[in-house]
Amino acid sequence: MAKQKPLVVVTRRLPDAIETRMMELFDCRLNMDDHAFTREELIAAVAEADVLVPTVTDRLDKGVLAQAGPQLRLIANFGNGVDHIDLNTAQQRGITVTNTPDVLTEDTADMTMAMILSVPRRVSEGERLIRSGKWEGWSPTHMLGHRIWGKRLGIIGMGRIGQAVARRARGFGMAIHYHNRQRLHPEIEQELEATYWESLDQMLARTDVITVHCPHTPATYHLLSARRLKLLREHAYVVNTARGEVIDESALVRMLQQGELAGAALDVFEHEPSVNPKLLEMDNVVLLPHMGSATIEGRVDMGEKVLVNIKTFVDGHKPPDRVLPNLV
């Protein structure tokens, strides 16, 4: 890199310790009021930056990346998912892309487990009742939910997060089923006592709770389509801490409205930050504002990864968490 200190543009506020270190290492432009960048601001950033540190709220599509200056060599994403970045265009332009895997696995799995428990056991509903001041005391038939123990969990996408969810769910007495492009190594499958379904359709028809852990790619867009959602049984629950786009959200809402599903717990949405208003009216739905990896420890670890990726890259080495160029 020609300049001594590369210009690093960071699109959102990061934990203090990370921003401080970032400013020591690089010539940094931070976003002090933490607003989500507009398209114009993103275009200005890619036109100028040597390194861009975006997040999931920045749509780096073909049009934006087409305006990148030749000096933009690295997009060091703060986050695991890179579906907001047009990887084809980045590849054509020879831009390296990194992400922050591993460090958010356990936090996201914890949140997923909380969501798996929350709808069948009516956690949010109960809390709302107390806050409304209308609770009249315990009764044997009041606020009955459904047992989780002994139920079948269907995991779509058995990567790091899917496996971490499987480990937790086994502790809650759930039977683990999964669908993945590739079958797990037999040793891991055995350790998790997991049943592999090559056919997603077949798994959907046989499980009680479905949880999504695959990335959003062109191949997984609406993987849970209207047709596939219909394969779920009426008592089934759908949990999503991955990406909203993997589920046909309108079809999901229709089914919930018609009582064709028992409930859903959603941390991600197809058109974030908008949430389908019909979901807001449903008691059997738990809604969270994309908080899967939102722990202080996790966000600091993610920031550390971003620092390491940038530093190794500007020092002329291959950054550890490369999404592009592909490792293969």
Ligand SMILES: O=CC(=O)O
């Ligand atoms: O959603 C958050 C991430 O992809 O890290």
